Amino acid sequence: MGHATANSLIRACNSQISTLTVHADDYLSVTSEISPPIAVTSTYRIPEKLGVNNFGPETHIYTRESAPVRSRVEAVLGAIHDNGHAVTYASGLAATFAFLLYFKPKRIALGVGYHGTRAAIDLYQKRVAPVTLIKIDDPYHEDDLIFLENPVNPTGEVVHLYHYGRRAHAAGATLLVDATAAPPPLQQPFRAGAHFILHSSAKYLSGHSDVMGGVIVSRCCEAAGTLRSQRTLLGSFQGSLESWLLLRSLRTLDIRVRQQSRVAAQLASWLQCAAEGRGYEGIPVNAIAKVQHASLQILPKGYDVCASFPHGFGAVFTVQFTTEAIAKQVPNLFRLTANATSFGGVHSTVEWRYPIDQSTCPRSIRVSVGLEAFDDLKCDWVYALTYALHGEAAAKAKL
Numbered sequence: 001m002g003h004a005t006a007n008s009l010i011r012a013c014n015s016q017i018s019t020l021t022v023h024a025d026d027y028l029s030v031t032s033e034i035s036p037p038i039a040v041t042s043t044y045r046i047p048e049k050l051g052v053n054n055f056g057p058e059t060h061i062y063t064r065e066s067a068p069v070r071s072r073v074e075a076v077l078g079a080i081h082d083n084g085h086a087v088t089y090a091s092g093l094a095a096t097f098a099f100l101l102y103f104k105p106k107r108i109a110l111g112v113g114y115h116g117t118r119a120a121i122d123l124y125q126k127r128v129a130p131v132t133l134i135k136i137d138d139p140y141h142e143d144d145l146i147f148l149e150n151p152v153n154p155t156g157e158v159v160h161l162y163h164y165g166r167r168a169h170a171a172g173a174t175l176l177v178d179a180t181a182a183p184p185p186l187q188q189p190f191r192a193g194a195h196f197i198l199h200s201s202a203k204y205l206s207g208h209s210d211v212m213g214g215v216i217v218s219r220c221c222e223a224a225g226t227l228r229s230q231r232t233l234l235g236s237f238q239g240s241l242e243s244w245l246l247l248r249s250l251r252t253l254d255i256r257v258r259q260q261s262r263v264a265a266q267l268a269s270w271l272q273c274a275a276e277g278r279g280y281e282g283i284p285v286n287a288i289a290k291v292q293h294a295s296l297q298i299l300p301k302g303y304d305v306c307a308s309f310p311h312g313f314g315a316v317f318t319v320q321f322t323t324e325a326i327a328k329q330v331p332n333l334f335r336l337t338a339n340a341t342s343f344g345g346v347h348s349t350v351e352w353r354y355p356i357d358q359s360t361c362p363r364s365i366r367v368s369v370g371l372e373a374f375d376d377l378k379c380d381w382v383y384a385l386t387y388a389l390h391g392e393a394a395a396k397a398k399l
């Protein structure tokens with residue numbers, strides 16, 4: 001069977017995410033290698049019969065414009081987002097900034113979330129063009145940009161995307177969803193009416209804390225084409241090594257993310273048993289005030305979990321302690337879980353976010369659950385919290 005036939009077959013079969021991540025780029029394979037080759041070249045021999053307009057995903061001239069492994073990773077990223085059209089970037093914020101330049105918003109309704117997005121919009125306002133920021137629940141106008149993060153970083157709580165999708169469509173506004181904290185198979189924002197989906201692929205899409213990257217997925221092919229040709233001028237493409245690592249990691253996205261989602265919900269619920277300072281199964285009393293995660297959230301009225309998150313919520317949540325001192329100290333007291341920024345990798349991490357984002361609670365830390373076993377993570381939490389409240393000897397005694 002030819003590659004092109006195989007590609008139409010997976011589309012026709014309405015394949016699931018796990019199949020798409022492995023096969024959606026088969027049609028771009030031009031050698032017999034199972035693992036795609038990586039081209040370390042900046043330039044290509046120009047084919048004799050090159051016309052002006054045939055720079056397709058299979059014709060490469062110069063790496064700032066396109067590269068084989070980039071086309072393949074974009075094929076997979078598009079396919080797993082309900083057959084959207086993906087454009088990759090050097091980082092999540094490079095994607096955000098490229099989108100602002102593309103869309104030229106006059107007004108942005110910005111939801112809560114990642115502080116870097118606010119800073120990028122601020123830079124755009126100061127250096128490029130004026131933008132009026134409105135609240136997410138204010139009335140929308142035609143041509144507004146609705147910029148929503150779902151789930152919200154750092155709390156892991158969700159917004160009612162279908163509600164905002166309906167409002168955006170009714171007003172003729174454009175909805176962009178930053179879905180970094182819950183990639184497919186967890187959510188499919190196009191079904192809620194999103195026009196664009198954005199990810200920092202440094203998080204779950206790559207999943208091994210070894211790639212920087214961003215992606216915008218457009219429902220409309222033409223918009224993706226414009227974003228792609230603007231990216232050629234901005235120069236903010238993702239390099240071939242990063243694209244290769246991302247493609248390799250996407251092959252296991254479905255299985256990784258489902259497992260991380262499942263263990264995160266278990267861990268959040270277990271920690272919640274010790275909330276309000278109660279203590280629980282070795283977690284000391286007076287340690288945890290509350291836990292925030294979509295699985296513990298009182299969901300918005302009319303929220304349909306099966307439509308929004310059919311396979312579980314994201315694997316990031318927030319733990320609020322009884323004191324700021326615990327939040328500051330505890331990230332360095334785990335044995336497995338690392339004190340590190342970013343999230344979505346196979347290694348569990350925690351971070352006290354307050355020093356870099358003062359809109360977060362100073363008594364809280366963000367938790368990103370990796371692929372360690374639930375029981376081992378529980379032991380790690382008992383150890384770190386006992387250490388923080390009662391010292392190293394008491395923590396060791398609990399091992």
Ligand SMILES: *Cc1c(COP(=O)(O)O)cnc(C)c1O
Nearest residue numbers: 091092093114153180200202213
């Ligand atoms: C990390 C992150 C970004 C920025 O991505 P970078 O790849 O770090 O530039 C944007 N949005 C969210 C929700 C993020 O978590």
